[in-house]
Amino acid sequence: MDFSELIRVRQSVRKYDGRAVEREKLEKLIEAVRLAPSASNSQPWKLILVDDPELKEKVARATFDSVVSFNKFAPQAPVLAVLVEEAPMLITQIGGRIKKRDYPLIDIGIAAGHFCLRAAELGLGTCMLGWFSEKTIKRLLNIPRQKRIGLVITLGYPAEGYPLRGKSRKTAGAMSSHNGY
Ligand SMILES: Cc1cc2nc3c(=O)[nH]c(=O)nc-3n(C[C@H](O)[C@H](O)[C@H](O)COP(=O)(O)O)c2cc1C
Structure with a gap:
């Protein structure tokens, strides 16, 4: 699929037909996240794929x-898919503190973008969820207490x-400008 077409067809999917996702496709999605860029190439994420039906039900x-x-x-x-935030490299931690920037969270967003676009290319639907009980999911998946979950x-x-819904977006004029704010 042409990239501009991929951007057009990727959308949040909130209804599924229940068919299992093939292992080869899951491998391709892992690869898409693995290759995502990150600040200082820290790759501060762990991707947990939950497909055991009972466990998946509890996490959902x-x-x-x-x-x-x-x-x-x-x-x-x-x-x-659960994206857990991992500690970035020391240089990124120091840089983040000096510049007051949450680089790992930015990185997780990019990794999630890779995941969702690659999934769309493979004919799969995704929806990023930012609303969840972090405490419950951490307990269910044995995620260490001090770690944060970025996205489900x-x-x-x-x-x-x-x-395929049309995109509801701000106009280009409202969200971009040239050579200044
Ligand atoms: C960080 C983030 C958190 C989100 N959380 C939720 C969520 O909890 N539940 C949900 O149904 N959609 C969630 N979404 C999906 C957005 O609502 C959706 O991306 C947006 O409305 C644009 O629609 P589209 O993805 O179909 O293009 C989230 C998206 C992002 C990027």
């Missing part, structure tokens, strides 16, 4: 509750007939 249920229910679709996805991403084949 930690992304919504009775009050905040917009992620209720998550259990439909056959795979959940749902992954699977979109439900049949899932529509």
Whole structure:
């Protein structure tokens, strides 16, 4: 797929058909994250793919509750990808402190972008989830207490007939300028 087409068709998918994702495709997604750029090439992430049905169900249920229910679709996805933030290289830690920048979180966002675009290229749907019970997911996946989870991403084949929505975005004029703010 041509890259501009890939950007156009990548969208958040919130309905899945339950088909399992082939192991070769999971390997390709791991590779897409592995090759992502990061500050000082720290690669401050660990990607956990959760596809054991029982465990995956429990993790999915930690992304919504009775009050905040917009992620209720998550259990439909056959795979959940969890991006755990790892410590960056010392130089990045020092640089981040001096410049007051959260480089690892920026890096995780880029890695997640790689994951979702590659998934779209493979005919798979994704949705990044920033709302979840970090404590519960850490306990379920044995993630050390001091670590942070950057993002959870749902992954699977979109439900049949899932529509390609138009993009709802700011205009280029509203979000960009040339040679100054
Ligand atoms: C950091 C981040 C967190 C997000 N969290 C959620 C979420 O918790 N639940 C959800 O349904 N979508 C979530 N989204 C998806 C956005 O709502 C979606 O990307 C945005 O509306 C644009 O739509 P599109 O992805 O279909 O182009 C998140 C996206 C990002 C980048």
